[in-house]
Amino acid sequence: MSTAGKIKEEPTQEFQPVLCDMCLDAQVPAMKTCLKCEISMCAQHLQAHLTTPVLLQTHPLTKPTAPGGLSSGAVRCPEHGKLLEYYCLDDRTCVCVSCSIEDQHRLHNMKTLPSAHKVLVEKLREEMIELAEREKQGEALKSWETKQTNALEVSTEYLVKRVAALRDIALTKVQRSVTARLGAIQTARQNIEAALSEEDAHMFLQKFAGVHEAVEKARAVDFIHGLEEEAERTEVVPDLLKNGH
Ligand SMILES: [Zn+2]
Ligand SMILES: [Zn+2]
Numbered sequence: 001m002s003t004a005g006k007i008k009e010e011p012t013q014e015f016q017p018v019l020c021d022m023c024l025d026a027q028v029p030a031m032k033t034c035l036k037c038e039i040s041m042c043a044q045h046l047q048a049h050l051t052t053p054v055l056l057q058t059h060p061l062t063k064p065t066a067p068g069g070l071s072s073g074a075v076r077c078p079e080h081g082k083l084l085e086y087y088c089l090d091d092r093t094c095v096c097v098s099c100s101i102e103d104q105h106r107l108h109n110m111k112t113l114p115s116a117h118k119v120l121v122e123k124l125r126e127e128m129i130e131l132a133e134r135e136k137q138g139e140a141l142k143s144w145e146t147k148q149t150n151a152l153e154v155s156t157e158y159l160v161k162r163v164a165a166l167r168d169i170a171l172t173k174v175q176r177s178v179t180a181r182l183g184a185i186q187t188a189r190q191n192i193e194a195a196l197s198e199e200d201a202h203m204f205l206q207k208f209a210g211v212h213e214a215v216e217k218a219r220a221v222d223f224i225h226g227l228e229e230e231a232e233r234t235e236v237v238p239d240l241l242k243n244g245h
C-alpha cells in the first residue's frame, strides 16, 4: 500500500526547452526571456535587446521562462499587476512603475534593475574592503592577546617566586625563635650550675643576681606565642603589590 503511494508521489518531470517566440518557422530554443515584452528570444532575435541602450536599461532579461512562469509574483507587482522594473534602494524592494510614483516612494532613491545591480555590486565590493580592514585589526588584536598572555605568565612566575621567598622568611623566623627560646633555658641552667658550684657565700650572692635574671627569662619563654615580628617579612608584601604587575 505504502509502496504504491510512494511511486505515485514522484512526478515525472519532462524537460521542455523554452522556444523563441519570434522564430516562426522553426523551433529554436530561447536564450533569454524579456520580462517587459514577455517574449522569449533566441540568440539572433535577442540582439536588439542587447545592443539598444534604452532596451538594455528598461527591458529586464531573465533565463528562458515559459509564459506561465512570467505571471508569478516574483516579476509582477502584486498590487498593480505590472512588471517590477525598478528597485527602491531605501526600501530594498523591487517596485513597478505605478509604485514608483506613489507617495510612499516619492522621495526615495529609485534605480532600474540593471543600475541597481551595478550600484549594489559596488557597495558589496566596498563592504569586502572594509571587512578586510577589520580582519587586519583582528590580527592586531590577536597579537595584543598574545602579549597580555605572556605578561600574565611572567607576573605569575614572579608572584610564585615572591610567595616562596615569603614562606622561607617565615620559616627562618620560626627556627630562630625556637633556637633563641631553647638558648634562654640553657643559659639559665648554666648560670644556676655556675652559682651552685660557688662555695664562697660572697661570690655566690654576687652571681645569684645574674642567675635570677636568667631564670626569669627562661620562665617567660612561651613556645607558642610571640614570634618576633621583624622588618623583613613585612617588606615583602608591599614589594609584591608594587612589582607584582
Ligand atoms: Zn529567434
Ligand atoms: Zn523587451
Ligand SMILES: [Zn+2]
Pocket (backbone or CB within 6 Å): 077, 078, 079, 080, 081, 082, 095, 096, 097, 098, 099, 100
Ligand atoms: Zn506596483
Ligand SMILES: [Zn+2]
Pocket (backbone or CB within 6 Å): 088, 089, 090, 091, 104, 105, 108
Ligand atoms: Zn521606497
